[in-house]
Amino acid sequence: MIRKRSLMRRTAVVAAAGAAALVLAACGGSGGDDGSAGHGGHAATAPSSAPSSSASASASASASASASQGQHNAADVAFAKGMIPHHRQAVEMADLAPGRARSAEVKKLAADIKKAQDPEIRTLSGWLTSWGEDVPAEGAMDHSTLDMSGMGGMGGMGGMGGIMTAEEMTGLENASGKAFDTAFTELMIKHHEGAVEMARTEQADGAHGPARKMAGEIIDSQSAEIEQMNALLGKD
Numbered sequence: 354m355i356r357k358r359s360l361m362r363r364t365a366v367v368a369a370a371g372a373a374a375l376v377l378a379a380c381g382g383s384g385g386d387d388g389s390a391g392h393g394g395h396a397a398t399a400p401s402s403a404p405s406s407s408a409s410a411s412a413s414a415s416a417s418a419s420a421s422q423g424q425h426n427a428a429d430v431a432f433a434k435g436m437i438p439h440h441r442q443a444v445e446m447a448d449l450a451p452g453r454a455r456s457a458e459v460k461k462l463a464a465d466i467k468k469a470q471d472p473e474i475r476t477l478s479g480w481l482t483s484w485g486e487d488v489p490a491e492g493a494m495d496h497s498t499l500d501m502s503g504m505g506g507m508g509g510m511g512g513m514g515g516i517m518t519a520e521e522m523t524g525l526e527n528a529s530g531k532a533f534d535t536a537f538t539e540l541m542i543k544h545h546e547g548a549v550e551m552a553r554t555e556q557a558d559g560a561h562g563p564a565r566k567m568a569g570e571i572i573d574s575q576s577a578e579i580e581q582m583n584a585l586l587g588k589d
Contacts, residue, residue: 428558433477440470453533515547538582545575
């Protein structure tokens with residue numbers, strides 16, 4: 354009986370020792386796992402941080418891209434400040450056509466010019482406002498004494514060619530029928546040529562993407578209208 358009890362006790366001790374070993378092994382394994390998890394955690398944190406850094410870098414790149422798109426220079430300001438009064442005069446000329454032109458083609462051309470240039474005036478004005486620049490005042494244009502001092506990169510009066518003098522505007526206002534058609538077409542050709550030249554300067558020297566894009570559109574549309582007007586003059 355004593356031996357049996359002793360054996361049983363030994364068995365219990367061995368079993369307990371075995372269980373303890375298993376527990377320790379499990380703990381060790383667990384500790385290893387925790388260690389792994391800890392490194393894994395760092396590793397996981399690293400990837401997690403990496404995306405975070407990437408996201409940050411991406412946001413930075415995005416901001417730079419936006420800033421780049423929003424960048425402008427003196428040539429952009431000069432383009433906007435010059436093109437607004439230039440366009441306004443074209444619209445003023447176009448407004449005379451419905452009551453004075455005889456040619457349906459001239460009337461349509463005038464309507465097309467107004468339809469294209471009115472929205473561009475608003476866009477150009479919006480850019481100047483966003484850049485903290487003054488928008489040329491409505492009605493500030495004096496055809497005979499237009500102040501070109503602020504034109505900067507536009508090259509002064511030569512950079513804003515085609516602007517009509519007070520005499521030319523008065524002559525157009527007083528004309529009608531075929532005389533108006535001829536005067537309007539000839540003056541608008543020169544006016545468009547001036548705008549195309551200004552737009553080419555913007556494309557060469559400007560930094561603002563949307564302004565350079567508008568300049569390209571002006572070159573295309575007004576060059577096509579110049580051809581159309583030359584053809585109209587050839588019909589007379």
